[in-house]
Amino acid sequence: xxxxxxxxxxxxxxxxxxxxxxxxxxxxxxxxxQGLMRGKTVLITGANRGLGRATAAELLRLGARVIMGxxxxxxxxxxxxQLRREVCPAGGPDPGPNSGGAGELVVKELDLASLSSVRxxxxxxxxxxxxxxxxxxxxxxxxxxxxxxxxxxxxQFGVNHLGHFxxxxxxxGLLKSSAPSRIVVxxxxxxxxxxxxxxxxxxxxxxxxxxxxSRSKLAYILFTRELARRLExxxxxxxxxxxxxxxxNLGRHVHIPLLVRPLFNLVSWAFFKTPEEGAQxxxxxxxxxxxxxxxxxxxGDCKEEELLPxxxxxxxxxxxxxxxEVMVGILK
Ligand SMILES: NC(=O)c1ccc[n+]([C@@H]2O[C@H](COP(=O)([O-])OP(=O)(O)OC[C@H]3O[C@@H](n4cnc5c(N)ncnc54)[C@H](OP(=O)(O)O)[C@@H]3O)[C@@H](O)[C@H]2O)c1
Numbered sequence: 001x002x003x004x005x006x007x008x009x010x011x012x013x014x015x016x017x018x019x020x021x022x023x024x025x026x027x028x029x030x031x032x033x034q035g036l037m038r039g040k041t042v043l044i045t046g047a048n049r050g051l052g053r054a055t056a057a058e059l060l061r062l063g064a065r066v067i068m069g070x071x072x073x074x075x076x077x078x079x080x081x082q083l084r085r086e087v088c089p090a091g092g093p094d095p096g097p098n099s100g101g102a103g104e105l106v107v108k109e110l111d112l113a114s115l116s117s118v119r120x121x122x123x124x125x126x127x128x129x130x131x132x133x134x135x136x137x138x139x140x141x142x143x144x145x146x147x148x149x150x151x152x153x154x155x156q157f158g159v160n161h162l163g164h165f166x167x168x169x170x171x172x173g174l175l176k177s178s179a180p181s182r183i184v185v186x187x188x189x190x191x192x193x194x195x196x197x198x199x200x201x202x203x204x205x206x207x208x209x210x211x212x213x214s215r216s217k218l219a220y221i222l223f224t225r226e227l228a229r230r231l232e233x234x235x236x237x238x239x240x241x242x243x244x245x246x247x248x249n250l251g252r253h254v255h256i257p258l259l260v261r262p263l264f265n266l267v268s269w270a271f272f273k274t275p276e277e278g279a280q281x282x283x284x285x286x287x288x289x290x291x292x293x294x295x296x297x298x299x300g301d302c303k304e305e306e307l308l309p310x311x312x313x314x315x316x317x318x319x320x321x322x323x324x325e326v327m328v329g330i331l332k
Pocket of ligand 1: 047049140250
């Protein structure tokens with residue numbers, strides 16, 4: 001055997017061992033102390049799968065009352081049942097916030113593609129929930145074919161930005177009366193490829209599914225920064241994050257040829273984050289004392305990161321805010 005072949009075999013073996021260690025040792029998942037979120041109520045959108053589910057699991061473990069805002073209550077109840085079994089292995093009802101154990105899980109219906117559904121959830125929240133300590137705007141749609149929401153908005157812009165815009169605005173009073181409280185916004189690094197085209201926010205003139213996803217995530221960052229400015233002095237903070245590349249169901253609309261699928265699965269298993277790893281920054285921003293009082297910042301891997309100038313443009317952020325208010329009917 002030549003030296004080169006031996007070196008190649010050793011390198012391949014080293015790579016396999018590294019990947020196996022990374023996968024099976026869960027190295028990037030930090031353990032916060034149990035009880036950190038006891039007495040706190042958290043609303044997470046899209047909590048029945050992926051990053052939202054992993055975020056819900058950890059906040060439940062930390063003692064929070066976690067409200068899962070999901071569009072399909074059957075899927076959400078199923079996920080809630082599994083989470084209860086995982087986090088409260090003794091089974092039965094959640095131990096409750098005063099038991100010293102995990103928190104509570106509640107499912108509420110929320111379809112972000114319907115402004116009336118957003119309004120109904122908020123009305124229910126205001127009637128039934130005495131407090132809201134953390135709102136996590138997590139749900140998202142990625143690169144779907146051209147579709148419209150119930151109210152006629154392009155789906156990605158409508159769900160990722162406008163639905164959450166209305167939700168947050170209608171819950172601001174409750175967040176303020178529960179202060180100190182936090183809003184966590186899940187964006188994406190792909191914001192870099194987006195632009196806010198005020199002439200065609202609904203993509204009626206042309207539709208590019210990748211560009212529209214990026215634009216919705218750029219809008220999300222501009223929204224966060226404008227909201228942080230408006231919330232100064234209220235003790236309600238808002239921060240935005242990117243989770244990295246995570247192995248979830250987000251790519252459901254992306255067609256991968258049958259023959260390439262096994263390779264894709266292998267590569268994603270090896271190199272993408274698990275949902276638990278991807279949820280770390282959401283959990284950190286929702287619960288860590290380290291970010292108490294920090295607002296309007298952009299995070300990745302639990303650290304602050306820099307934004308491109310286009311995501312910090314205050315005049316675009318203000319204009320987008322004003323237009324969004326009209327689109328969702330807050331201002332006529
Ligand atoms: N995965 C990544 O690599 C990655 C990278 C960057 C950013 N992100 C962002 O991370 C967030 C979570 O995504 P994920 O990766 O966890 O994807 P996922 O597994 O597809 O989960 C998305 C969640 O959003 C919900 N959702 C979609 N449309 C909705 C609507 N109209 N109303 C209410 N809920 C709706 C889904 O509900 P159903 O189960 O009913 O469909 C699901 O619970 C998204 O905002 C995504 O853009 C993810």
